[in-house]
Amino acid sequence: MEVLIIGAGDMSRGIGLRLVRGGHQVRIADRDPDQAADLAEDLGDSASGEGLDSAAGAEVVILAMPYEGNKEIAGLWADQLKGKIVVDICNPVDYDTLDGLVTPPGKSAADEIAEAAPGAKVVKAFNTTFSSRLANTGRLDVFIAGDDADARKQIASLCTDADLRPIDVGGRKHALALEAFQLLHMKVQGEIEGNWSTALTFAP
Amino acid sequence: MEVLIIGAGDMSRGIGLRLVRGGHQVRIADRDPDQAADLAEDLGDSASGEGLDSAAGAEVVILAMPYEGNKEIAGLWADQLKGKIVVDICNPVDYDTLDGLVTPPGKSAADEIAEAAPGAKVVKAFNTTFSSRLANTGRLDVFIAGDDADARKQIASLCTDADLRPIDVGGRKHALALEAFQLLHMKVQGEIEGNWSTALTFAP
Numbered sequence A, B: 001m002e003v004l005i006i007g008a009g010d011m012s013r014g015i016g017l018r019l020v021r022g023g024h025q026v027r028i029a030d031r032d033p034d035q036a037a038d039l040a041e042d043l044g045d046s047a048s049g050e051g052l053d054s055a056a057g058a059e060v061v062i063l064a065m066p067y068e069g070n071k072e073i074a075g076l077w078a079d080q081l082k083g084k085i086v087v088d089i090c091n092p093v094d095y096d097t098l099d100g101l102v103t104p105p106g107k108s109a110a111d112e113i114a115e116a117a118p119g120a121k122v123v124k125a126f127n128t129t130f131s132s133r134l135a136n137t138g139r140l141d142v143f144i145a146g147d148d149a150d151a152r153k154q155i156a157s158l159c160t161d162a163d164l165r166p167i168d169v170g171g172r173k174h175a176l177a178l179e180a181f182q183l184l185h186m187k188v189q190g191e192i193e194g195n196w197s198t199a200l201t202f203a204p
Helices: A010-021 A033-043 A067-076 A109-116 A131-135 A149-161 A172-187 B010-021 B033-043 B067-076 B109-116 B131-135 B149-161 B172-187
Strands: A002-006 A025-029 A047-050 A060-063 A085-088 A121-124 A141-146 A165-170 A199-203 B002-006 B025-029 B047-050 B060-063 B085-088 B121-124 B141-146 B165-170 B199-203
Touching: A002 A010, A002 A067, A010 A025, A010 A033, A010 A131, A025 A033, A033 A047, A060 A067, A060 A149, A067 A085, A067 A109, A085 A109, A085 A149, A109 A121, A109 A172, A121 A149, A121 A172, A141 A149, A141 A172, A141 A199, A149 A165, A165 A172, A165 B172, A172 A199, A172 B165, A172 B172, B002 B010, B002 B067, B010 B025, B010 B033, B010 B131, B025 B033, B033 B047, B060 B067, B060 B149, B067 B085, B067 B109, B085 B109, B085 B149, B109 B121, B109 B172, B121 B149, B121 B172, B141 B149, B141 B172, B141 B199, B149 B165, B165 B172, B172 B199
Parallel strands: A002 A025, A002 A060, A025 A047, A060 A085, A085 A121, A141 A165, B002 B025, B002 B060, B025 B047, B060 B085, B085 B121, B141 B165
Antiparallel strands: A121 A141, A199 B199, B121 B141
8 A cells, every 4th residue: 555654753653664564655755855755765665755745646644743733734735635544643732731632622633634634534543652662563552543434444454464453443533532541641651650662552 | 448339240349359359448338238248258358248328437439330320329428428539430331332421521420420429539440440350360550530639649559459550640630531441442342352351551
């Protein structure tokens, strides 16, 4: 599959590594094309870098920027995202307090993305996996929410290829639970000495 | 510590076993005093059974009934719960669909309990641990939310005694995230072949 990842940060690196290992074509797009190219080079031959030019050709677009950036690009690219699977991975966390979300009450970042890009098949995924764990080997749970069942299935299939365990939790209304719980996961890192490398999981 | 557990079901058994092993005095109270006595006998010498008579003497009261039952007893016992630590363990899940909560939007069951029993130090805990895991040995994460910091600390201390890892997530406003995420944990049991014995955890 051809996957376009927007943003060239740590999460893009982690997801990109997994997808490349899983046999997929990865395009990294960033405001800074050089940074995108650098990351793509690290990812390997089946990855390429580019500027924030176009989503054309990509079967899946992963918005891997912070909340505000994801919302902005969803709005700017609304036309070309129509009909595409758009994965929102962000956590709309209030980083001043690490004790709340910055989204309006009852709404998830995924809801906001879906509003900004009507007609896109918005899927929430990868918001509970820390980049350090993605960049390493080892199976991880990836929670998937979205209103388009086929889109959820396709992201689940990407996850399986990438040695991740997809957990399909259903409609987009559940994205808020994923975001609110991940806030807690982040908040307690000091308390549990997690070092930002713990994995949220349903353990056997 | 003297802990009064309301309800004589599987969760009461699991929590009771842990607390008895941890060296605490456990009172089981149920509408059916015989059922309470039977469970207490299973738990051991430091446990006793009684009817739904009174919370007097208990330092901690654990409401271990389903949502409606917890809300009802919180209201009926509002006067005697004043100033006490009251632990709400329930999941206000819509069991017809397993796809939503029955609480009003934006409110947790813990919020409702706190409204029903003003002045009680309401703590959300034990709602993400399946009874089967509590009844076995092995460390488990217990997520704790509540507005009274000292009450959270005391429940955390009980958990540590009971070979559980307390994770203090802060104020009661976070109880909704615990309930909404546990709904997902329940919902996907079939998908992940969890057999109602998986553990929600932040794994190292």
